[in-house]
Amino acid sequence: MELNAYSKDQLVALEQSLTQRYDDFKKAGLNLDLTRGKPAADQLDLSNAMENALNGNFRAADGTDVRNYGGLEGLPEMRAFGAQLLGVKPSETLAAGNSSLTLMYQYVQFCLLFGAQGADSAWKNEGNIKFLCPVPGYDRHFTICEALGIEMLNVPMTATGPDMDQVESMLKNDKQIKGMWCVPKYSNPSGEIYSDETVDRMAQLGKIAGANFRIMWDNAYTVHDLIDNPPQLANLMDACRKHGTEDSVCITGSTSKITMAGAGVAFVGLSETNLKHFCAWLSSMTIGPDKINQLRHARFISTYEDLLSHMKKHAALIKPKFDLVQKHLSEGLTGKGMGNWTVPQGGYFISFDTLNGLAKEVIKLTNEMGVKLTPAGSTFPYKKDPNDCNIRIAPTFPNVSEIDKAMPVFICAVELASVRQRLKSL
Template sequence: MTSAAVSPASPLADLDQHALRAVHAEISAAYDELKAAGLKLDLTRGKPGSDQLDLSNDLLHLPDGEFRDAAGTDLRNYGGATGLPELRAIFANALRVPVSQLLALGNASLTVMHDVIVQALLHGVPGSERPWGSRQISFLAPVPGYDRHFSIAERYGIRLIPVPLNDDGPDVEAVAALLATDDSIKGMWCVPVYSNPTGAVYSEEVVRALVSLPAADDFRLFWDNAYAVHHLSDERPAPIDVLSLAAEAGNPDRPLIFASTSKVTYPGAGVAFVGGSEANVEWIVRNMAVQSIGPDKLNQLRHVRLLRDEQGLEAHMEKHRAILEPKFAAVAGAFERRLAPYGAGTWTSPKGGYFVSLDVLDGCAKRAIELAAQAGIAVTPAGATFPYGDDPRDANIRIAPTFPPLAELETALDGLCTAILLAETESLLAARD
């Protein structure tokens, strides 16, 4: 299968009508060839590939007959609601949460976030005058953002208010203006390190502002630190201690910190973490007491035996990096080769995380994804990175390069680029007719 290319290439918007029609004809021919190839490729979700999962296969036989923690506790039995201290210690520094204020729970941080939302709706959080669910409440949603965050809010009728996400974090002026004028706002979704999907990293200046802005006592930052250890280069952001900054600002209860090992070990059999102020942690533990008599401590012990310590975690993540770095390089290479010559998109170059954010010509994302799907290439639906699936520009496409083998990824990216170029030439021709 060949790639569409016109030489010399020029930005599509700069071409005269005759040249644009010529490009459209050539790309249409390449697209027909793409469809005829009968591809079945998937770029929809940020899942680890099989070779990444293989890195944690020792979990399948660990803990080798052991079933006691460092204190000698029999982990096969009930109890231990806060999780193994040894495992919490491995992740405490990366998350900047004291071990005593970090809980190790079940296999999914999304479940923990969901439960915290539901408990807040039913009972309120520390500082609440009444349960959140007693009135219409709202959450701020930095965009583009994570669709599963939005889904939790949408499921329970929480109004989502988009705010722009910059390279250094949410637009603080926009957040401040909304907090000052809308007392229904009770939370904000945050992915502070390698945000999904842009790869943005919050700066200390922005974090200081977020924990200091005037807001209700029960306003919470849902601090999803999902990618805190998922680096793709040696250029690594220093972890920001949001708990200490919030305490300094007089708002110690504002951050609720979430993370998991889903993309460290096994997504279906990992460990979720939640941390916060002493008051928040006590509130979470009290709520959990009627839900569970303890997490899967044997699975937590398996993770302790696999990762061993903080240095072992870093070494394990370097193995992930060796697998993922070429895939992210393939994304950049494909877009530079296929899209850049035509001015057909802008994209992020993340230093970590699991995604690349691509913006195409306004009004073209849905059409490009539709064309890709017809050619057997599944891509995250257009609009997924915005609340209610509504991207007002119809421009953003989330690229998830981690799951396919490299050769399949390269084929899928090349085909997606063909679909994007076809969608953009169609749009420009239609606008001129």
């Protein structure tokens, strides 16, 4: 029954029985965790064979001895792999160290302090600069802006990606906006895939934004499908070529959630001009990446077909976890008017919206019953969720039996907080 259809007496009785349930969960002494958006050990096991992929042969396809210094742009075979992953040309791809987040930080810092195309283009020359942040979004993108003193402006997500009317109008009216964060496929945390129209409009932003605008296109979940025949994301760089805006994008990705999250290979895709400038800067910091790890990856996953069949093994391990969360949510909350949630076709998260003003309370109650959830507000710049409603659920790391125990606790917290709020309003 819908929350709003209950009489006051019925709500009082419901509050009492839910409080009893809350007390019982508290006594059970649970210690569970739904916060961690990382692969479980059985997913990491899928790549254990990579350890022996070199077997004493340290020569890359072009004869490079990967044990030695050099090769700033990465091994040719890994640049080709990254190019396919990001949808750009190998000559536009840098294969780097273990983290795409590091590359994002470095690229934003580079644009800010040193200039994407020479000192005159540095954002710092223009005073207070800003980034557009589709919300809810990935907390670590927002942390990069905070660390570098870049002001963040929220833009709402829609089912087809960021609200593009709003994005275009903000960019037309404010030339201090120098960048925009995007997770275009299986957005973290809301799971959307940008539509073809959104991608085409994104590719035209470089023509309406102020000078040296960059879209930070974090395609972290590009091959992380949970279903067969997954939806396809349109190719941003191709759209940019059509509109003559190749310089306006920085495309990133990595094998963190393909092979090993602490020991993958990260990539950045940039126009050849942008890449030349970025590599010149990078060369003041490093002689080259870990090419041994790159070669291990190239030998372990040598074709795109290998990659897709490897990702199917991941899906087989994590889909049952996503399905179990969905089963609990739909059995526990459908038709109750106490919240909405996403049913993603890939990626690492389920996004749950409570009634306005209840995310903090639900997370607090859930924590008190022994289940950790990502802190409220994490999915918004400055950790400020204006409606205090968004909660990110990460099902990959806990095992199925832990999820089965944790979800009834979460549902109890949602019900209890919603009933109490309704009672207060009467």
